[in-house]
Amino acid sequence: VALGAVALEGPLVGLKAFASLRNKVLDINALMFLAVVGAVALQDYVEGAAVLVLFGFAQWLEARSSRAARDAISSVLALKPETAILADTGAEVPVDDVLVGDSLLVRPGDKVPLDGLVTQGTSRLDHSMLTGESAPVKRGLGEEVFGGTVNCGDGALTVQATAAAADSTVARMARLVEEATSRQSPMETFVVRFAKWYTPIVVAACLCLALIPLAARVDDPKWWVYLALQILVTACPCALVLSTPVTMVAALAAAAKQGVLIKGGQVLEALAAAKVVTFDKTGTLTEGRCRVVMTKALGGADEARMLSLAGSAERTSSHPVAAAIVGCAAARGSAVDLPVAACTSVPGNFLCWPATGQGIVAEVDGVPVAIGNARMLAEQSIHHDGALVAAIEADWSAQGATVSWVAADGLLVGVFAVADAPRPEAAEAVRALRSAKLTVAMLTGDNAGAARSVAAAAGLDPVSVHSSLLPEDKLRQALQVEAYRAKFGKVVHVGDGINDAPALAAADVGVAMGANGAAIAVEASDVALFTSDLRCLAPVISLGRLSRRKIIENISLSVVTKVAVLVLAALGKFSLWAAVAVDVGTALLVIANGMTLLR
Known part of the structure; x- marks a missing residue:
């Protein structure tokens, strides 16, 4: 019976081993085939059969255990609809044709x-x-x-x-999931490289252990051959190689099921090491649904004309403040479709995000128009009353509003106060991050008054609020984060919008509010939130920490069991089939431990 099992299963394993050797790889099939050949040569047929049966059973169990992670990833990819129904004709067409x-x-x-x-x-x-x-x-x-x-x-x-189908939210999500699962973390890369050199060294050592005693004609050379086979089976790096990728895939799948796209294992490792979380304000700590709460025409300007010029100039902008100005002008009956030309960016202003994230100057209906903050007035040489500007800026900013000035033909003609409500869950999200022993801060280009108002609602410490930052200032802050990174460690930046893309890319981990944010911000980020709920941030960082702990547990389990079996084998307390059972059992425990992240 034992010989029959060897004759039936042995050639299949041998073919797989030969295929791996042709690719210059020594995999588990090669190690198991050598062990079976050695057992048969020693006439331990039962041992050889037991090795094959256990090995086949282990591979079947591993395949079933790993399928859950693959299914979780597949469920995300399956979100993409295949067809659509045209409302005009009722015809069902492929989504790619829409x-x-x-x-x-x-x-x-x-x-x-x-x-x-x-x-x-x-x-x-x-x-x-x-x-x-x-x-x-x-x-x-x-x-x-x-x-x-x-x-x-x-x-x-x-x-x-x-x-279009290729640019939809679900298509981007599916694409990011596929890319994330193909990226190896630094720890995973190290383990794979280690196994690449470790396995040939083990095989060479076992051959020496078996052949040298034979050549030296020591007593009982069969014992040395048998010990070499045990070491060969025990030293198989299967569990060690599985320790990282199965955990990473499970963690990525668990996050994706909650609407969080983590772009690879290296990001998970960075999240695990994070010490600081910095937030952008507009659209991140706030809802991004700005509304104009106060307007004022200045210099004797006609308010309707001022609204029309401002609304027309800002209608091409995607920034929430610009949208609020356009909405306000339209709601008051002012035309917002005046001809616009020569729209350029203005350093020091944050309104014109589609251009460079810094500002806007446009020719509206033949009139040069500039819209932005108080800094822009000086930079554009706008004639204005400094005392009046300072008074309005101080008063409206103290009420938590963003102040935007409007100039036409070089004269100051109006001002808007725009408010944006803090996200209702922001304070809870900040508390959860602090409970996870993370330092939390806010970086914003908005004025100090608006920043303080949102910070108070979110429960942020005033000393951790950095306002009036230009986009390039925020980039330098994200690149260096001198005070935070030097004192605490890795920094996570959370943002929404085109002018956050550089900061998102430069931070240790960039998190984009994916569903509501601009596509460029999602592509530049390391983590994309396809939910607008900030409370998922703390669980994401906890997932990174938990995945790191699982990997350490898996590696430790693999190493400890191998050392224990090697010691027992050297003492003659272990059989070949028992060594195989322990090795495959360890691999299954590693898989099971990693898969707990899917619960």
């Missing part, structure tokens, strides 16, 4: 095919697979919806596509 601007019908129970705006109907959407948020979200006329979400309400929706 053009931006097309109207799509989303029936109850259907997936939303692409990102878009609701043009007709009201219903509730299930965002759980995309953002991890379990409660359905109500969506109606003019509101944004994301591809991959499910219409779980009773009403049908008509959605106008705002992005």
Whole structure:
């Protein structure tokens, strides 16, 4: 029976071993095949059969255990809808054929095919697979919806596509997941490189241990051969090699299920070492839904004309403050569609994000218009009353507003006060980060008054609030973070918007508010949040720390069991099949330990 098992299974393992040797790799198949050949040569047929049976059973169990992580990743990739229904004709077409601007019908129970705006109907959407948020979200006329979400309400929706299939939120999410799972962490790279050299050395050492006593004609050379086979099987680095990747894949999958995309194992390791978290203000600690709370025409200017010039100049900007100005002008009946030309950036201003993230000067209806903060007035040589500007700036900033000045033809003609409500969960998120022993700070280009107002609502220490930073100042702060990085360690920066892209890329870990943020910020970041809930930040960092702990546990378990078996084998207390059982058992424990992150 034992010989039959060897004859049946041995050639299959041998073929796999030969294939690995042709690729100049010594894998577990080669080690097990050598062990079986050695056992048969020693006429220990039962031992040889036991090795093959245990090895085959272990591979089957490993495949089943690893499938859960792969399935979790596949569930994210499967979010991408394949077809869409055109509202005009009712025809079902591939999503790749849908053009931006097309109207799509989303029936109850259907997936939303692409990102878009609701043009007709009201219903509730299930965002759980995309953002991890379990409660359905109500969506109606003019509101944004994301591809991959499910219409779980009773009403049908008509959605106008705002992005092509390749540029939709769910497509970006799927692409980032695929890229993340292919990136090795530094620890994983080290283990793989170590195993590449370790295995041939072990094989060479075992051959010497078996052959030298034979050549020296020592007493009982069979014992030395048997010991060499035990060491060969025990020293197999299978569990060690599995210790890192299975944990990393499980952690990435667990995060993705909660609407958090972590771009690879190296980011997980950096999150585990993080000591400081810095936040941008607008759209991150605040909701990014700015509204104009006060306006004032200056210098005898007509308010309606001032509103029209400002609204027209800012209509191409994606920044929440600019959107608020446009909305205010339109709501008061002022035209915001005046012809605009020569739009350029202004150093020192934060409003014109689509250009360079610094400011805007435009020719509106033939009139040179500049919009920005008080610093811009001096830089653009705008004629103004310094005392009046300082008084309004101090008064409105003290009320927590962002102050934006409007100049036309070189004269100051108006001012806006724009407010943005803090996110309701911001204070809870900050408390959770502090409970995780992280230092929390805020970096913003806004004025000190608005920054202090948001900081107070979020529970931030005033000394950790850095305001009136230019985009390049924030980049230097993210690159160096002299005070924080030197004193504490690695820094995580959380932002939303195009002028955060450099800071996100330069920080040790850049986190972008993915679903609401600009595409460039998501691409430049290391972590993308496809949920707007800041409370997921602390669990993300905890996941990084937990994955590091699991990896250390796995490596420790692998090394300790191998040392113990080697000692027992040298003492003659262990059989060959028992060594195989311990080795495969250790590999299964390593997989199981890593997979606990999916719970």
